[in-house]
Each structure stands twice: as C-alpha cells, then as structure tokens.
Amino acid sequence: MHATIQKPVEEILGYFKPGERVFIVGCDNCAAKCHSGGIPETEEMAGRLKSRGVDVIGWCVPQPKGVSLCKLANTARVLQEEYGKETGQADSFLVLACGQGFHTVMDATGGSMVHPGCDTIFGGETVSDTFITEYCSLCGECIVEYTGGLCPVTLCAKSLLNGPCGGAKDGKCEVDKTRDCGWQLIYERLKALGRLEELSAYKEPKNYSRWSRPRSLTIGEGEVTFKSLSGEHTVASHD
Amino acid sequence: MEGYVTAVNVTDLQSAVMRVGSLAVSARLLERGIEPVFQISCRDRNRLALQSDLLSAWAFGVENVLCITGDHPVLGDHTEAKPVYDLDSVQLLKAADMLNQGKDMTGHSLESSPDFFLGAVVTPSADPVEPQIIKMKKKINAGAAFFQTQAVYEPDKFEQFMNKIQSFNVPVIAGIVLLKSAAMARFMNSNVAGINVPQTIIQELEETSKEDRRHKTVEITARIIRDIKPFCQGIHIMPLGWNELVPEIIEQACLN
Numbered sequence: 459m460h461a462t463i464q465k466p467v468e469e470i471l472g473y474f475k476p477g478e479r480v481f482i483v484g485c486d487n488c489a490a491k492c493h494s495g496g497i498p499e500t501e502e503m504a505g506r507l508k509s510r511g512v513d514v515i516g517w518c519v520p521q522p523k524g525v526s527l528c529k530l531a532n533t534a535r536v537l538q539e540e541y542g543k544e545t546g547q548a549d550s551f552l553v554l555a556c557g558q559g560f561h562t563v564m565d566a567t568g569g570s571m572v573h574p575g576c577d578t579i580f581g582g583e584t585v586s587d588t589f590i591t592e593y594c595s596l597c598g599e600c601i602v603e604y605t606g607g608l609c610p611v612t613l614c615a616k617s618l619l620n621g622p623c624g625g626a627k628d629g630k631c632e633v634d635k636t637r638d639c640g641w642q643l644i645y646e647r648l649k650a651l652g653r654l655e656e657l658s659a660y661k662e663p664k665n666y667s668r669w670s671r672p673r674s675l676t677i678g679e680g681e682v683t684f685k686s687l688s689g690e691h692t693v694a695s696h697d
Numbered sequence: 698m699e700g701y702v703t704a705v706n707v708t709d710l711q712s713a714v715m716r717v718g719s720l721a722v723s724a725r726l727l728e729r730g731i732e733p734v735f736q737i738s739c740r741d742r743n744r745l746a747l748q749s750d751l752l753s754a755w756a757f758g759v760e761n762v763l764c765i766t767g768d769h770p771v772l773g774d775h776t777e778a779k780p781v782y783d784l785d786s787v788q789l790l791k792a793a794d795m796l797n798q799g800k801d802m803t804g805h806s807l808e809s810s811p812d813f814f815l816g817a818v819v820t821p822s823a824d825p826v827e828p829q830i831i832k833m834k835k836k837i838n839a840g841a842a843f844f845q846t847q848a849v850y851e852p853d854k855f856e857q858f859m860n861k862i863q864s865f866n867v868p869v870i871a872g873i874v875l876l877k878s879a880a881m882a883r884f885m886n887s888n889v890a891g892i893n894v895p896q897t898i899i900q901e902l903e904e905t906s907k908e909d910r911r912h913k914t915v916e917i918t919a920r921i922i923r924d925i926k927p928f929c930q931g932i933h934i935m936p937l938g939w940n941e942l943v944p945e946i947i948e949q950a951c952l953n
C-alpha cells in the first residue's frame with residue numbers, strides 16, 4: 459500500500475485562488491487506511507475548507523468499497539457520471555490520496571487542475587489498523603532471498619548490501635537510538651533460519667537503472683513487460 | 698611529530714561535517730614528505746566519482762587508501778543531504794582493487810593502473826562481533842590488505858578478537874582515541890558505537906586534577922598501547938587536537 463499523510467490545512471488553503479470552485483476526491487483503499495483520504499476525512503476536509511471560506515462544490519470517495527482511486531476506469535466513471543454535475547462545475551480538484559491517485563484524477567478529468575492534499579510518504583505493510591511500516595523500497599531488483607527476507611536497502615539506513623557498518627550500538631542504528639539496526643535483524647534472522655552462510659557471499663552493487671523513474675509495466679497476452687532505463691524486460695506468465 | 702609517526706590518517710568529512718576534502722589534504726601532506734592514509738567514504742559519491750577520485754589520488758601520489766562506509770549525514774551538520782552509498786565499503790574495496798588490476802568497474806581497461814595499498818576498518822568490540830568478522834573476511838577477499846580498528850580500551854577483549862581473526866593473516870592497526878576527561882569517556886561509552894572505556898579508566902581520570910590531566914592522558918594511552926602492542930601490527934593514535942602529546946605517548950609506550 460501507499461502510505462500518505464495529509465498536508466497542513468494552511469498549506470492547502472494557499473493553493474486556491476479567490477472564488478475557485480473545488481471538488482475534493484478521496485480514496486477508499488490506501489488513503490482510507492492511513493486516515494488521510496477515506497470517507498470521514500474527505501467529508502471533514504470539505505467542512506474545514508468551507509469554514510475557511512473555500513467554495514467546495516462537492517466531494518466523493520469513489521466506490522465500490524475498498525476500491526483504489528488509482529484504478530482509472532472506475533475513477534473516471536465515478537467522477538464523470540455519478541458526480542458529473544458537480545465535477546463539471548469545478549475549477550479544480552483537491553486529492554486526498556497518494557501521488558498515483560492524484561495523477562489518476564488528472565487523467566479522469568481530462569487534465570483538470572488538481573491540487574495535492576497529501577504527502578505520499580512510502581509503500582508499506584499494513585501491520586494493523588493503527589500501524590503501517592516500510593519493508594520495501596520498490597528498487598526493482600529484489601534481493602531478500604539472501605538476507606533472510608529482510609530488505610537491507612530499506613531496513614539499513616545506508617542501504618548496505620554486504621553487512622553492517624560499525625555504527626550499531628546495543629542493536630540500534632547509528633542514525634536513531636530507537637530504530638533497530640537492519641543488519642542486526644538480518645543477522646539474527648539468518649541465524650535463526652540456520653542460513654548464516656548467506657552473509658559470507660559477496661553482493662554486487664545494485665543496478666540503479668532498474669530504479670530509474672518513471673518505470674512502467676505493460677500487461678500483454680501471457681506476458682508482461684517492465685520498462686526502465688535498464689531496458690525492456692519481458693516475462694511470460696507460463697512455460 | 699616527525700620521526701615519531703609512520704603515516705597520518707586523513708579523514709573524509711568525518712562525522713559527516715562539511716570541511717576540506719581528504720584528497721587535497723593527502724596531496725598536501727605528500728608535498729611535505731608525510732605519508733598519508735587517504736580515507737574515502739561511500740557516503741557522498743557514486744561509483745563514478747569514487748573511482749575517479751581514486752585515480753585522482755593516484756595522480757597525486759597517494760598510495761594508502763582506507764575504504765570506509767562513512768557516518769550517515771543525519772549525524773553531521775547537513776542533515777538534509779541525500780545519503781549516496783551507491784557502493785558499500787566491500788564493493789568500494791573491490792572497485793579499487795579492480796583499478797589496481799587495470800580495469801574499472803565496468804571492465805574497461807585503464808591506460809595505466811594504480812598500485813594502491815588498500816585498507817578497511819573493523820570494530821573489534823561490536824556486539825555481536827560475528828557479523829563484523831564475516832564482513833572483515835569479505836573485505837579481505839575484496840582486496841583489503843590492512844585494517845584499522847575503532848578505538849580499543851580493553852586489552853583482554855582485543856586479544857580475544859585478534860585470536861578469532863588470527864587465520865586471516867592480515868595486519869591490524871589498533872585505534873586509540875585520547876581520553877581527555879571522564880566526561881568524554883562517559884560520552885563515548887553512551888554515544889559512540891563499538892567504544893567501551895572501562896570503569897577503572899573513567900575513575901582514574903576522575904581522580905586526576907585538571908592540571909595533571911594531560912599527563913594522565915599520556916599515561917593511560919601509553920599503558921593501553923603497551924598492553925595491546927603484542928597482538929597487533931600498528932597503532933593509530935587519534936589525538937583530537939592534543940597532537941603535541943603524541944611524541945610523549947610514543948616514547949612512554951616504547952614504540953620508537
């Protein structure tokens with residue numbers, strides 16, 4: 459999931475020109491889980507902006523329940539058909555969702571002016587209703603097979619691939635005494651799994667061209683193609 | 698200090714604080730006939746810049762290179778800087794070793810090759826120490842021909858560590874930071890990774906009057922050096938400004 463957090467309302471207020479008619483859009487998947495753009499937060503934002511003099515002409519969180527705002531076909535249908543009357547009068551949209559959902563609203567409204575209501579902060583695991591944390595950096599080249607399933611690119615503050623720096627103290631990382639040293643976690647997990655020998659193997663530097671942006675994925679007949687600066691990489695979904 | 702030390706370590710934006718670079722200082726030392734240990738960290742440069750700076754160092758006549766990870770930017774004075782770490786210290790050693798063999802990381806041949814004496818660091822009192830030892834072995838395989846350690850204050854523990862890595866057969870230069878006061882020792886114990894100043898030393902410093910402090914620092918440092926000397930191949934004194942004490946320490950430690 460894409461974790462997001464709302465921008466301060468003062469910052470959002472600064473976006474609008476006098477008299478601008480604004481339609482607010484939330485997301486019922488990730489942003490709802492982050493309490494940054496679910497139904498209650500989107501309705502609340504409409505009220506907060508209205509009470510500060512913004513001309514909010516409507517709001518919605520595209521349904522069906524739990525659907526992602528970044529599904530363009532659904533978002534376009536909801537904004538153009540279900541809410542066509544309001545969105546037709548809108549000068550701009552405020553999106554309470556991640557950067558992908560944000561762009562989806564641009565696409566779904568024919569390139570309208572769209573304002574970001576959230577900062578997109580990371581991709582994470584929804585550990586519980588109240589805690590989301592990051593285990594993957596979306597680098598394009600997964601190496602966790604060799605690190606006990608724990609990603610050093612994400613869990614080590616320096617993204618070291620060949621083992622710990624000398625900075626850990628009492629199992630905590632040098633950057634923050636409250637944060638576990640990622641390599642300490644990897645070491646303990648490999649030890650528990652009886653796979654400590656993985657630590658001895660030299661790991662090549664990462665191919666950062668697979669982490670180039672923007673990247674894309676094209677889904678074809680029985681095959682998918684990943685495109686990045688490392689080139690096009692096609693994988694068949696069956697033998 | 699001439700006549701007392703063999704080489705001088707030149708740190709690379711130590712503690713992630715911006716200052717003049719280690720390459721320029723190393724080159725200046727060479728001009729004065731002083732042998733530098735050029736430290737190069739992975740924090741601020743990608744693989745292009747690291748390899749290029751290594752070749753630049755060679756062009757200036759630098760031979761000793763210490764390849765280190767580098768403290769994270771948030772520990773320094775430019776906390777919002779982008780941490781690079783394109784390579785880690787093992788990969789940097791391997792890249793430098795490839796340069797020694799006349800090739801860059803992509804396999805392209807160099808017109809002429811350097812002949813660096815490559816070093817790396819290890820933290821003997823890390824807890825657990827096993828990952829440090831595994832990484833040390835990787836560093837040796839990648840090309841490290843000598844090691845420098847984090848500051849050592851416990852000769853017994855250091856001896857145990859040296860026994861564990863005996864089979865590596867690689868020279869180890871033990872580090873020692875001058876302890877200026879009991880407060881500094883306590884600060885390092887709670888804030889600096891891999892440093893453990895024993896209570897007995899802290900007490901010794903505490904019981905010393907301010908006037909006698911420098912004298913005490915020399916005495917403690919020389920004593921530790923005498924104790925660890927039999928287990929290692931060199932000593933790296935980090936005086937943190939009290940440079941004038943170094944000759945006396947070396948004399949008292951019978952290193953000359």
Ligand code: SF4
Pocket residue numbers: 613614615616617618621622623624625626627630631632633638639640641642
């Ligand atoms: S202390 Fe651990 S997590 Fe932090 S930078 Fe060093 S190896 Fe990485």
